[in-house]
Amino acid sequence: MTYRETVAAIERRVRRLSAAATAGVALLIPAAAAAVAAVAVALFTVSSTARLSVALAALGIPSVAAVLGFAFRMRRPSRLAQALLRVDVSLGLDARLSSLHEVAKTAPDSFIFRRLEADVSLRLDQWRKALPVSARTVATYATGATCVVLAVVLSTLLQPPHTTADPTDRESIAGEVRGADGHDEPTNPSVDGAIGDAPTTTGADDAADEAERRIDDVLADLGLEGAPADGGGDPGAVELGARDDAATFDALIASLHERLGASGAKLTIDEQNALREAATDAPAPVRQAIEDVLSASSDAERREALETLVASVETPRDASQDEPVASSRVSTEQEPDDEAATIAGDQLLAGLEEESAGGIPPALEGDAAEDATREARTPGSEDAEAGDEGPPVPAEEDSGERAPGSYVLERTPTAIGDDGEVKSYLTTGVPLEFAEEGTATSARVSYEQIESIVAMRELSPEAALIVRTYFEAITEGGS
Amino acid sequence: MITERDLETAYVAFNRLREAVETVIVGHEKVVRAALIALLCRGNVLLEGVPGLGKTLLVRALAGALGLEFSRIQFTPDLMPADIIGTDIITEEDGHRRFAFSRGPVFANVVLADEINRATPKTQSALLEAMEERTVTVGAHTYALDEPYVVLATQNPIEMEGTYPLPEAQVDRFLLKATVAYPTLEELADIATRTTEGSGIRLPEPVASAEDVLKARDVVREIPIAEGLRDYVARLVLATHPGSAHAPAKVREFVEYGASPRGAIAAILAAKAHAFLAGEVNVRPSDIEEVFIPALAHRIILNFRGEAEGIRVGELLSDVWENVPAL
Numbered sequence: 001m002t003y004r005e006t007v008a009a010i011e012r013r014v015r016r017l018s019a020a021a022t023a024g025v026a027l028l029i030p031a032a033a034a035a036v037a038a039v040a041v042a043l044f045t046v047s048s049t050a051r052l053s054v055a056l057a058a059l060g061i062p063s064v065a066a067v068l069g070f071a072f073r074m075r076r077p078s079r080l081a082q083a084l085l086r087v088d089v090s091l092g093l094d095a096r097l098s099s100l101h102e103v104a105k106t107a108p109d110s111f112i113f114r115r116l117e118a119d120v121s122l123r124l125d126q127w128r129k130a131l132p133v134s135a136r137t138v139a140t141y142a143t144g145a146t147c148v149v150l151a152v153v154l155s156t157l158l159q160p161p162h163t164t165a166d167p168t169d170r171e172s173i174a175g176e177v178r179g180a181d182g183h184d185e186p187t188n189p190s191v192d193g194a195i196g197d198a199p200t201t202t203g204a205d206d207a208a209d210e211a212e213r214r215i216d217d218v219l220a221d222l223g224l225e226g227a228p229a230d231g232g233g234d235p236g237a238v239e240l241g242a243r244d245d246a247a248t249f250d251a252l253i254a255s256l257h258e259r260l261g262a263s264g265a266k267l268t269i270d271e272q273n274a275l276r277e278a279a280t281d282a283p284a285p286v287r288q289a290i291e292d293v294l295s296a297s298s299d300a301e302r303r304e305a306l307e308t309l310v311a312s313v314e315t316p317r318d319a320s321q322d323e324p325v326a327s328s329r330v331s332t333e334q335e336p337d338d339e340a341a342t343i344a345g346d347q348l349l350a351g352l353e354e355e356s357a358g359g360i361p362p363a364l365e366g367d368a369a370e371d372a373t374r375e376a377r378t379p380g381s382e383d384a385e386a387g388d389e390g391p392p393v394p395a396e397e398d399s400g401e402r403a404p405g406s407y408v409l410e411r412t413p414t415a416i417g418d419d420g421e422v423k424s425y426l427t428t429g430v431p432l433e434f435a436e437e438g439t440a441t442s443a444r445v446s447y448e449q450i451e452s453i454v455a456m457r458e459l460s461p462e463a464a465l466i467v468r469t470y471f472e473a474i475t476e477g478g479s
Numbered sequence: 480m481i482t483e484r485d486l487e488t489a490y491v492a493f494n495r496l497r498e499a500v501e502t503v504i505v506g507h508e509k510v511v512r513a514a515l516i517a518l519l520c521r522g523n524v525l526l527e528g529v530p531g532l533g534k535t536l537l538v539r540a541l542a543g544a545l546g547l548e549f550s551r552i553q554f555t556p557d558l559m560p561a562d563i564i565g566t567d568i569i570t571e572e573d574g575h576r577r578f579a580f581s582r583g584p585v586f587a588n589v590v591l592a593d594e595i596n597r598a599t600p601k602t603q604s605a606l607l608e609a610m611e612e613r614t615v616t617v618g619a620h621t622y623a624l625d626e627p628y629v630v631l632a633t634q635n636p637i638e639m640e641g642t643y644p645l646p647e648a649q650v651d652r653f654l655l656k657a658t659v660a661y662p663t664l665e666e667l668a669d670i671a672t673r674t675t676e677g678s679g680i681r682l683p684e685p686v687a688s689a690e691d692v693l694k695a696r697d698v699v700r701e702i703p704i705a706e707g708l709r710d711y712v713a714r715l716v717l718a719t720h721p722g723s724a725h726a727p728a729k730v731r732e733f734v735e736y737g738a739s740p741r742g743a744i745a746a747i748l749a750a751k752a753h754a755f756l757a758g759e760v761n762v763r764p765s766d767i768e769e770v771f772i773p774a775l776a777h778r779i780i781l782n783f784r785g786e787a788e789g790i791r792v793g794e795l796l797s798d799v800w801e802n803v804p805a806l
Contacts, residue, residue, distance in 0.1 A: 085707030086806055089764075098705030099761030111483040112703060112760045 003117050006124045007084070007101060013131050014083040019073035020133070024140035026069030027062045031147035034058035038151035051155045058151030062144060083131060090130030096120045249278050253313055257306055260299075267294070267302075285312040447471050481701045489695035490758060492687040493519070497756070499544035499683035504537050505673065506666040512756060513657040513773055514541055514631060518692055519699045519752040522654025522745065523610050523630040525595075525645075525777055532659045533670075534633045538591040539682055545692065546685025547588035547627065554598035556641060560605035564615045580617060585609045588625055588689065592632035596642045603649055606630060610652045627692040633659075647736075647780065654745045655770070656777035658793075695755070702751040704762035709747065711805050712767060716743040718799045719779055727802040729795055733785030738778040746774040764805055772796045 001009075034057060041054045084098040091097075100116040107113060252274055259265060267275070272294060279290040289309035296302035450471055454464050493515060500511050510526065514537065517524040526534045535551065542549030552563055565583035569576055584590065585606065595603060609615055613624045632653070634645070662670060674680055718725035720737030730737070749770035750762045757766070772793055779792045 081706035081710070082806065085705060085711075088705075088707075089806065094759075094761075094763040094765070095705045095708055096761055098707050099703040102703045102705050103761075106703075107480055107701075110480055110701075111486075112701070115483075115760050 001124055003097075003100060003104070003120065003124070006127060007080070007104075010083055010087065010127060010131065011078055011080050013128070014078040014080060015074055017131065017133065017137070018076075018078060019070045021137045021140070022073035023066040023070035024137050024144060027066035027144035028140050028147065030065045031058070031062040031144040031151065034062065034151040035147040035154070038154035042154040054155040055152045058148055058155065062148055066144075087127045087130040091123050091126055093120055093123065097124070250313070252278070253306075253310060256293075257310055260303060260306055266299075288312075445475075481698050485694060486698050486760070489691065489698045490755065492691040493695055493756060495686040496541075496544050499686045500537070500540045502683055503540040503680055504533055505669045506662050507533065507537065507659060509773075510537060510657045510659055511541075512753070513655045514538070514629075515756060516749050516752040516770070517631070517654050518545075518627060518629050519695055519755065520654055520745075520748040521627075521696060522748070523632070523652065525650070525653040525656040526631060526633045526659055527636050527656060528633070528659030529635060529637055529661075532661065534631075534659055535591060535593060536680070538589060538631045541631075542589035543682035543684070544686050545589070545627075545689065546687070547689060548625075549589045549591070550584040550587035551591040551593060552584045553593045554595045554602070556597060556599060556643075558598045558602045560602050563602065563605045564609070564617060567618060580620065580622070582622075583615075585615060586622070586624060588627055588629070590628075590630045592630055594635060595632040596634040596645055598643065600643055600646055603643065603645060606632075607649055607652065610649075625689075627689055627696075650777045651739055651741050653777060655749060655773040657773055699748075699752050699755045702754055702760060702762060704747060704751060707805075708750075708762055708764065708767060711764075711803075712743055712746050712750075714803050715767075715771060715799060716740075716746070716775065718803045719775060719796070725803055727798045729790075729798050733781055733788070733790045733795065734779060735782035735785070736780040738775045742775045742778045746770055749774050768800065771800060 034054070038054050038058060041051055080101070081098065084101050085095065087093070088095045088097045096116050097120050100113065100120060103110060103113045103116060252271070256267070256271060260267075275290050275294055279287045282290065286309070289305065289312040292305035293302060293309055296305045447468055450467070451464075454467050459467065497511060497515060500514075501508075504511060513524050516522070518541075526537075528534060538551075539549060552558075561583065563583050564585050565581050567578040568581050570579040571577075590609075592606060595606075609624060609628075610630050613626065613628050615622045615624065635642075714725055716738045717723045718727065718737075719730060719734065719742075720726060721731045721734045723730075723737070726734075726737075746767065747762075750766040753766040753769050754760075754762045759766075775796055776792050779795065781790055781792065
């Protein structure tokens with residue numbers, strides 16, 4: 001290898017090395033930025049589109065920047081003199097190669113050139129070891145690649161924290177709701193899968209499936225589409241789901257009672273299956289009554305058993321008036337720091353129960369079957385409605401009676417733990433606006449009205465958010 | 480363009496010159512080499528050392544070995560510039576009186592300015608033009624000095640009373656500053672033997688001519704120095720400045736002014752001459768290392784703190800050398 005070929009090779013290598021170093025830096029900077037962006041996306045963004053965009057950007061932008069950096073540096077002049085001196089020092093040439101390069105530019109025909117060329121020619125083959133890839137360049141590439149991988153992994157696999165809440169909390173809430181309604185029906189499998197199983201799944205396939213599952217899907221399973229994302233795991237939403245199940249069961253009983261009592265027809269296969277399914281989680285008297293209905297051999301016996309079933313259903317229903325508070329108690333145990341928020345939530349839940357019993361069920365409005373069931377099992381409801389026409393009755397004497405001046409004195413028929421009746425937490429005499437006759441809606445209360453109560457309690461922002469979420473859940477959208 | 484023969488001739492001539500000087504001077508290889516380098520680079524040397532170490536003998540031996548005219552100027556406080564460069568005197572020729580220039584001792588090839596720091600700055604500065612321009616101006620006339628021309632000045636570093644430190648402008652005009660150290664035991668015994676036995680010390684016979692010196696100067700200037708090494712010298716010189724990013728901590732702390740650009744020029748030229756004297760055809764990093772301190776030591780001006788704490792410039796430059804990497 002001649003001197004000129006060696007210098008040309010050295011120059012190419014120097015150019016590539018410096019271009020590679022520049023490309024490494026050009027790779028590292030956007031890669032680090034992408035990693036930071038991916039962390040932010042992983043923490044706060046649910047949208048799979050945004051995540052995919054960040055992942056693609058994390059792959060694309062650093063790569064393009066590295067290529068551009070490499071191309072830019074390749075076009076810049078190289079520091080050949082320093083490289084030649086480095087080769088000189090590395091090979092122990094006493095700066096002969098550098099000097100030779102200098103003489104080649106000024107006096108290539110001189111005897112000094114020939115002498116220096118003769119001196120260096122024997123050792124020039126080893127010049128490559130003087131110009132290795134620097135550890136800094138390797139470290140830069142390694143760091144940049146790590147950032148890219150991290151960005152892609154974070155933005156595609158990691159889910160936001162609020163979608164992976166503690167499953168035990170959700171389960172306990174759901175369990176309390178089931179107990180509150182006096183039914184032990186299995187909850188919707190899709191809901192259980194979304195809420196309870198997702199965080200505990202460790203298998204690669206399950207993890208990938210759960211990663212793909214979006215909070216919107218969970219809300220859709222809960223029947224709360226359009227509700228805020230934060231309410232996905234809200235106890236109120238679960239409460240409503242359980243209430244729907246109870247209403248369905250009541251509607252089934254009412255339907256059977258009406259159909260079989262009038263025509264004397266037999267149970268259909270579907271009805272039998274529905275009753276058997278309901279019996280699995282029902283209390284013993286109800287289960288016995290269901291079995292009697294299913295095993296009845298004659299129409300008269302079936303009607304009698306059906307009457308017994310209706311009566312047995314009423315008994316646990318009356319006994320379960322306090323159950324919503326039980327679910328609220330669970331919340332209190334889960335978040336002792338937010339006790340005030342829980343109390344406010346209890347009040348709202350109690351109000352919901354009150355409305356459910358008193359004929360103003362905003363969350364279940366339009367459910368004719370449930371209305372029928374409620375009328376059948378709530379003898380006092382007529383009294384309450386009749387009370388609308390009479391004078392105001394003190395809350396202690398008749399809870400839920402509506403005053404003619406369009407306000408009621410509420411008495412919540414339940415208690416919270418050892419703190420006594422809920423009524424002690426309510427402001428009696430707060431006027432409520434009722435819909436005019438003929439309109440489809442019932443009383444409408446905006447969250448702003450509730451917010452004044454929340455503000456009075458001096459709740460923390462987190463607790464206030466829980467109250468708002470719960471309110472919007474039970475009012476299906478905010479009023 | 481020089482030929483290989485020119486190089487060989489010059490190298491042989493200076494090798495003979497060195498051997499001739501070393502027959503008279505015992506030890507002091509670095510001082511002798513500094514004098515030869517100054518001769519090769521068209522420079523001047525400042526020799527620093529206590530009296531009696533052979534400084535004057537060195538200069539006389541060098542002049543004798545070259546067969547060149549030698550003059551010695553003993554600097555004293557009452558020495559006047561005219562005593563150095565000469566003056567116009569009235570002469571009578573053919574019945575006519577006229578002014579004629581009487582040359583001073585500066586008109587020689589090898590000038591020894593002994594104890595130069597004993598003269599006043601005015602007299603010291605009389606050497607400036609001769610050292611740098613190789614000319615002497617008296618009145619309206621400028622006289623050229625014969626080449627090769629070299630000034631070797633000595634100064635006593637111990638006896639400071641009644642001395643006048645050299646002005647920075649003049650110090651900067653010395654290519655190198657060489658410290659004449661005290662001889663070792665063996666060298667001292669050898670000196671005693673040579674001077675007390677036989678006919679004593681005899682100056683060498685001429686072994687090289689002025690023409691040899693001038694040709695060797697041309698050869699030295701053709702010796703290549705790599706671009707990377709030139710950059711290295713520049714970084715070294717910049718590192719002597721307290722405000723430079725390359726300056727080590729001691730320089731920032733104790734130096735008032737660093738080396739001038741003449742320092743870089745002197746270092747590169749001296750490195751070339753050093754490589755030539757070593758028989759090389761290119762400047763090596765070791766050549767720069769050898770001349771780095773002699774070329775820059777007298778160009779560094781310490782600040783008050785450095786003077787008060789007795790900081791040695793040589794130590795500062797060693798610190799610079801260690802802290803500025805070649806690559």
